Amino acid sequence: DVKVTQSSRYLVKRTGxxxxxxxxxxxxxxxxxxxxxxxxxxxxLIYFSYDVKMKEKGDIPEGxxxxxxxxxxxxxxxxxxxTNQTSMYLCASTPxxxxxxQYFGPGTRLTVL
Amino acid sequence: xxxxxxxxxxxxVQEAETVTLSCTYDTxxxxxxxxxxxxxxxxxxxxxxxxxxxxxxxATENRFSVNFQKAAKSFSLKISxxxxxxxxxxxxxxxLTDSWGKLQFGAGTQVVVTP
Numbered sequence: 001d002v003k004v005t006q007s008s009r010y011l012v013k014r015t016g017x018x019x020x021x022x023x024x025x026x027x028x029x030x031x032x033x034x035x036x037x038x039x040x041x042x043x044x045l046i047y048f049s050y051d052v053k054m055k056e057k058g059d060i061p062e063g064x065x066x067x068x069x070x071x072x073x074x075x076x077x078x079x080x081x082x083t084n085q086t087s088m089y090l091c092a093s094t095p096x097x098x099x100x101x102q103y104f105g106p107g108t109r110l111t112v113l
Numbered sequence: 114x115x116x117x118x119x120x121x122x123x124x125x126v127q128e129a130e131t132v133t134l135s136c137t138y139d140t141x142x143x144x145x146x147x148x149x150x151x152x153x154x155x156x157x158x159x160x161x162x163x164x165x166x167x168x169x170x171x172a173t174e175n176r177f178s179v180n181f182q183k184a185a186k187s188f189s190l191k192i193s194x195x196x197x198x199x200x201x202x203x204x205x206x207x208x209l210t211d212s213w214g215k216l217q218f219g220a221g222t223q224v225v226v227t228p
Contacts, residue, residue, distance in 0.1 A: 033215070035218075040220050042219050042220045043204065045216070045217075048214075092158075092216075094214040099213065101160075102214060102216060104158035106156055
């Protein structure tokens with residue numbers, strides 16, 4: 001059974017702090033994704049990675065960066081948080097051979113004060 | 114670019130009744146998938162149903178079925194015999210076949226099932 005875990009369920013930070021959101025999957029998936037979920041906007045893709053050290057911008061990459069040093073781990077980095085980054089962050093992964101099957105993590109609700 | 118539109122922010126249905134959620138999308142591509150995902154209060158995204166665009170037959174999963182109208186670019190979800198556990202946010206999503214797995218989501222429809 002595929003498992004995608006995220007380092008925190010809830011996180012509260014102050015404006016200007018640096019935040020790392022970690023995502024780990026245990027099924028050797030090549031592709032990993034970070035989405036942001038906001039009411040009335042659905043999920044929007046921030047960044048994705050199709051291999052170790054490979055990354056591509058999604059629809060809303062501004063204010064974010066990512067890191068993928070190991071295949072199982074995909075980190076979302078907020079260098080200097082702002083209040084408009086208060087949101088739910090969802091990680092997902094999918095194997096290259098089954099790109100139509102995405103596995104989601106439980107989400108991290110980030111509040112920036 | 115592809116867009117997905119869900120025009121119903123919230124819908125309420127009584128137990129055992131049927132509810133239909135609408136979804137329209139816009140694409141110039143021919144090969145793609147469409148999905149309905151469910152997100153209950155636990156926040157875990159759960160795949161409800163999937164439809165390949167090349168298949169004319171509408172997908173069905175137990176009490177969940179879709180009405181896929183490719184020419185109209187419409188993909189509605191019907192929940193039959195609604196149960197309290199169906200209360201959740203429902204997202205329609207689009208995936209190009211030759212993409213890296215990047216999903217395009219609609220805004221979501223909150224479904225509330227009442228006793």
